[in-house]
Amino acid sequence: MPELPEAETIVRDLRDRIVGHAVTGIAVIRPDILAPGLTRDHLDASLAGYRILAVDRRAKNIVLRFDTGRILLVNLGMTGRLVLDDSPRAAELRHVAVRFGLDDGRTLLYDDIRRFGRMELHSPESWAERDATLGTEPLSEDFTAERLFEMTRGTRVPLRNWLLDQRKVAGVGNIYANEALFRAGLHPARPAGSIDLEEAARLRDAIRNVLEEAIEARGTTFSDYRDASGEAGAYEPRLRVYGREGRPCPVCGTPLQRIVISNRSAFFCPRCQK
DNA sequence: AACGCGCCCTGTCCGC
DNA sequence: TGCGGACAGGGCGCGT
Numbered sequence: 664m665p666e667l668p669e670a671e672t673i674v675r676d677l678r679d680r681i682v683g684h685a686v687t688g689i690a691v692i693r694p695d696i697l698a699p700g701l702t703r704d705h706l707d708a709s710l711a712g713y714r715i716l717a718v719d720r721r722a723k724n725i726v727l728r729f730d731t732g733r734i735l736l737v738n739l740g741m742t743g744r745l746v747l748d749d750s751p752r753a754a755e756l757r758h759v760a761v762r763f764g765l766d767d768g769r770t771l772l773y774d775d776i777r778r779f780g781r782m783e784l785h786s787p788e789s790w791a792e793r794d795a796t797l798g799t800e801p802l803s804e805d806f807t808a809e810r811l812f813e814m815t816r817g818t819r820v821p822l823r824n825w826l827l828d829q830r831k832v833a834g835v836g837n838i839y840a841n842e843a844l845f846r847a848g849l850h851p852a853r854p855a856g857s858i859d860l861e862e863a864a865r866l867r868d869a870i871r872n873v874l875e876e877a878i879e880a881r882g883t884t885f886s887d888y889r890d891a892s893g894e895a896g897a898y899e900p901r902l903r904v905y906g907r908e909g910r911p912c913p914v915c916g917t918p919l920q921r922i923v924i925s926n927r928s929a930f931f932c933p934r935c936q937k
Numbered sequence: 938a939a940c941g942c943g944c945c946c947t948g949t950c951c952g953c
Numbered sequence: 954t955g956c957g958g959a960c961a962g963g964g965c966g967c968g969t
Binding site: 695740741742758775776777778779818819820824886887925926 | 939940941942943945946947948949
Binding site: 665666669723738739740741742743777779780781827829836837838839883884885886887888905927928 | 960961964965
């Protein structure tokens with residue numbers, strides 16, 4: 664997916680381009696990406712004619728706030744894209760699932776090859792409950808070494824898996840989990856509860872640094888990610904371990920390894936990461 | 938309760 | 954050139 668930096672890039676672009684505009688109508692081409700119970704009619708009745716007040720991000724989710732208090736959450740899954748149709752790349756989209764008409768004639772397209780994405784419609788109350796299921800924002804002031812240390816106590820879950828749990832640290836996915844563990848010198852299979860406070864501090868800093876650098880580069884395009892104009896991100900060449908099995912470690916030159924943890928690849932340097 | 942696993946779906950790439 | 958299998962950045966629901 665689009666992890667936190669990719670969602671953040673889309674949010675910043677969309678914010679400048681759609682805030683203040685009203686949605687005029689909604690077409691749902693692939694209803695299976697709507698949350699259970701949500702229908703086109705429900706979506707249309709709740710959003711059509713109303714103005715977008717804000718575009719925010721929570722974890723990997725894009726959050727559109729309307730002037731009625733309603734909130735539309737878009738999770739991009741693995742291959743979801745939110746692209747405005749006034750960008751030249753929009754014509755390349757082959758799997759449009761939902762179209763949002765805007766009051767100036769533009770259309771916001773939701774495209775999703777694999778349809779792992781989800782759209783949820785929330786009231787302020789249901790949004791508060793949903794929001795509470797998501798963990799600490801890693802770029803917020805709340806995300807301290809002490810907090811990370813405390814959260815990992817008592818679990819034997821491998822660090823790489825622990826970082827993917829959105830109830831703990833929200834927004835980290837497999838690419839940045841692997842990159843952060845490399846930077847922190849921590850082995851992906853190591854039990855999360857085994858790190859000490861000093862290691863937690865390294866991991867906290869590594870997570871923040873890699874996410875911030877990836878946002879500056881407008882995200883990582885490993886294969887499918889595109890921004891709100893349909894353009895690829897520029898961070899992929901700067902990945903240090905993800906997808907680089909057999910290539911030399913950028914620090915010590917040892918060939919990087921790939922292992923499978925819980926059916927997902929983990930990449931690491933067998934010498935640098937303990 | 939916490940955790941691991943299989944699955945949702947399409948596209949691409951690799952080896953034969 | 955074609956075909957089968959592995960694999961892909963996420964997250965849910967299930968069983969243990």
